Amino acid sequence: MEKEQYQQLEQNVTPKPPYFKNVAKAFLVGGLICTIGQAVSLFYMIFFDFTEATVGNPTVATLIFFAMILTGFGLYKKIGQFAGAGSAVPVTGFGNAVVSAAIEYRSEGLVLGVGGNIFKLAGSVVLFGVVSAFFIALIKFILVTIGVVSW
Amino acid sequence: MVIVFQSKPSLIAGGVVAGPLEKRSIFSQYFDATFDDERWQMKTNEQGHRKMVEEACEFAMKKAGMKSADIDYFMGGDLINQMTPTNFAARDLDIPFIGLFSACATSISSLIVASLLTEVGASKLALAGASSQHNAVERQFRYPIDYGSQKPQTAQWTVTAAGYALVGKHHEEYPSIEAATVGKSVDYGMDDPFHMGAAMAPAAFQTIQSHLEQRNQKIYHYDLILTGDLGQLGLKLLKGMFLESGIKSEELQPLRDAGAEFYGQDETFQSGASGAGCSAAVFFSYVIQQMRAGTYKRVLLVATGALLSPLTFQQGETIPCTAHAIEITME
Numbered sequence: 001m002e003k004e005q006y007q008q009l010e011q012n013v014t015p016k017p018p019y020f021k022n023v024a025k026a027f028l029v030g031g032l033i034c035t036i037g038q039a040v041s042l043f044y045m046i047f048f049d050f051t052e053a054t055v056g057n058p059t060v061a062t063l064i065f066f067a068m069i070l071t072g073f074g075l076y077k078k079i080g081q082f083a084g085a086g087s088a089v090p091v092t093g094f095g096n097a098v099v100s101a102a103i104e105y106r107s108e109g110l111v112l113g114v115g116g117n118i119f120k121l122a123g124s125v126v127l128f129g130v131v132s133a134f135f136i137a138l139i140k141f142i143l144v145t146i147g148v149v150s151w
Numbered sequence: 152m153v154i155v156f157q158s159k160p161s162l163i164a165g166g167v168v169a170g171p172l173e174k175r176s177i178f179s180q181y182f183d184a185t186f187d188d189e190r191w192q193m194k195t196n197e198q199g200h201r202k203m204v205e206e207a208c209e210f211a212m213k214k215a216g217m218k219s220a221d222i223d224y225f226m227g228g229d230l231i232n233q234m235t236p237t238n239f240a241a242r243d244l245d246i247p248f249i250g251l252f253s254a255c256a257t258s259i260s261s262l263i264v265a266s267l268l269t270e271v272g273a274s275k276l277a278l279a280g281a282s283s284q285h286n287a288v289e290r291q292f293r294y295p296i297d298y299g300s301q302k303p304q305t306a307q308w309t310v311t312a313a314g315y316a317l318v319g320k321h322h323e324e325y326p327s328i329e330a331a332t333v334g335k336s337v338d339y340g341m342d343d344p345f346h347m348g349a350a351m352a353p354a355a356f357q358t359i360q361s362h363l364e365q366r367n368q369k370i371y372h373y374d375l376i377l378t379g380d381l382g383q384l385g386l387k388l389l390k391g392m393f394l395e396s397g398i399k400s401e402e403l404q405p406l407r408d409a410g411a412e413f414y415g416q417d418e419t420f421q422s423g424a425s426g427a428g429c430s431a432a433v434f435f436s437y438v439i440q441q442m443r444a445g446t447y448k449r450v451l452l453v454a455t456g457a458l459l460s461p462l463t464f465q466q467g468e469t470i471p472c473t474a475h476a477i478e479i480t481m482e
Contacts (some may be wrong), residue, residue: 001353001392004338009391012347014385015304022301028189080299087299096299103296107195121298 026086029079033090035064060091067095072103097121152367155332160269161325162479163276163317165435166210168203170285170311176424180435182312183210185466188447189286189311199238200229200284205238207313208278211435215317217276222246224268224277226261227315230288230427231253237282246278254456255380256334257281258314258431259475263331266316266477279383280315280435281454283426288425292344292461305346307382307425314431316439323482326442326450330478332362336458338471344459348385348410348422350470351455355381356392358454358474359453366478373405374447377438378474379430379454382422409433430454442481450479 001009042060044050048056072078076096079087088095101120105113119126143149161177167182170189179185184206190199191206204227212218212370216231225246227237234250241248253260258281265279286296294300337357351403355378363369370376370393381389386408393403413424413433434452441447459468 001355001395003339005395006392008343008355009395010388013387013391014346014349017303071299074297076299077297078299081301084301088301093299096297100295100297100299103297104290107197121294143282 007151022084025082026084028064029083029086030090031086033087033092036066037090063090063092064095067092068099071096076100094122097125124131152333153362154267155265156270156328156330156334158162158270159327159329159480160266160318161320161322162325162435162439163319163322164211164214165314165316165439166207166212166294167212167312167314167432168210169313169428169432169435170203172285173310173312175415175417178409178413178433181440182432185435189284193351194393196284196287196290197231200231200236200282200287201239201243201462203284203311203313204229204237204282204315205243207280207282207315208240208244209271211315211317215276215319217317219246219298221242222249222276222278222317222428223274226251226268226277226279227264227281228252228261228427229282230256230309231291236284236287242277250405253454253475254458255281255283255294255425255427255430256454256473256475257427258379258434258458259331259452259454259477260333261327262316262318262439262477263333263475266328266330266331269318269320273321277318278315279318280313281427281431282313283309283311283350283428285309285311285426288426293409301422303345305343305348305382305384306421307347307380307423308414308420309426310413310424310429310432312379312428312432314428314433314435316435324443326439326479326481328456328477329480330362330366332358332365332476334358334476336471336473338469340469340470342464342467344457344464344470346384347380347425347457347470348382349388349430350379350386350457351472351474352388352392354472355385355389355453355455358476359451360396362451362476362478370405373449373451376453377434378404378406378408378410378450379424379434379452379456380423381408381455382410382425383411384422385455386411403409410476427456438479442479445481448481452477452479
């Protein structure tokens with residue numbers, strides 16, 4: 001059988017990914033995580049001395065803490081299999097990427113194992129996050145300087 | 152070229168041990184032992200992997216009433232870098248050893264080499280087999296175990312199991328090795344590491360076809376043609392290739408796949424099982440025992456392997472695959 005012929009056969013046999021179902025599940029779980037995040041924000045604003053501008057950091061830290069607990073108990077991968085991008089895109093997905101790598105490389109020791117590999121998956125998120133933040137800030141700085149928008 | 156064994160070496164015994172999830176396998180009743188701890192009470196997954204290889208070999212030797220001092224050769228391999236689990240198991244078994252790598256086709260490549268050593272009279276008893284440990288393999292080839300990525304329907308689940316067979320001189324009580332075909336490395340341009348069945352199916356097709364042609368046989372000469380770990384989709388593709396070559400679907404009855412059947416219909420495992428331990432566990436437990444019970448008289452075992460590494464995948468290469476076949480008969 002020729003390569004092209006086989007690739008045709010492979011296309012026919014392989015089921016198409018259920019895009020709509022995946023999108024719906026990602027929307028629901030992603031939305032749920034964000035709703036929990038909103039509740040955490042409100043909690044810090046009502047019961048502690050945070051404002052809308054300052055509540056971001058403790059909220060993110062709390063969500064990552066939740067993700068850490070769920071990852072440690074082996075539950076986050078189950079959520080991930082169900083939700084796909086819904087649990088990968090929110091900050092909890094970042095937490096999961098860091099913590100799962102830390103657990104994985106514990107057997108190679110704290111320095112060479114955990115330390116050397118903890119950002120193996122999340123490293124590119126950090127790198128490209130920082131780089132794109134820099135360029136967005138630069139664009140805004142230029143727009144403010146020429147008077148199109150204000151800070 | 153097909154290798155025909157004049158002396159017909161026999162499979163004296165098989166030893167198979169598997170991990171906790173493998174208790175759910177439809178083949179688990181044929182395994183010698185399953186463990187609740189996938190690390191076998193060792194500190195790391197890799198050490199557990201090594202322990203598993205030793206346990207499987209111990210079971211095979213015990214069944215034949217042998218000790219490691221009685222064994223002439225140890226042939227085996229796994230999927231971990233530099234095959235340390237098998238190499239380290241060889242250190243403890245203390246048997247002359249060659250590590251063999253054909254990815255998930257190692258169970259049969261080991262068996263072919265052990266049979267050749269027996270055929271030329273160099274070996275009276277040799278251990279041959281392969282193994283894989285889910286956590287150790289996944290972290291090397293894909294992501295950390297607890298990372299929440301979504302696996303597609305085409306993905307397969309690496310089995311935690313080790314299977315070893317004891318190969319000795321011909322004995323009519325035991326299943327005997329008649330012939331073998333060493334597969335080529337076949338690449339049909341598939342490049343998705345989450346769809347290995349599709350990459351491996353053409354290799355299995357070529358090896359089976361070449362074996363049948365050179366042996367002057369048809370599919371119906373076999374009670375069972377069992378591929379290693381194509382998974383449900385890979386098996387469909389293999390059958391599809393046979394259909395397109397002009398073979399009727401009812402003739403494909405003997406064609407089965409260990410990986411497709413391994414976890415039953417459980418959808419958690421997507422397209423089925425994979426890993427070097429998958430074919431080894433099923434071939435050296437279920438198949439040997441069924442042949443001794445007289446269920447199957449002539450069997451073709453076809454272990455399939457995807458010869459990729461995370462490096463080649465990241466560098467955008469396609470996945471070359473291989474399949475080795477061995478023909479076993481029971482008098």
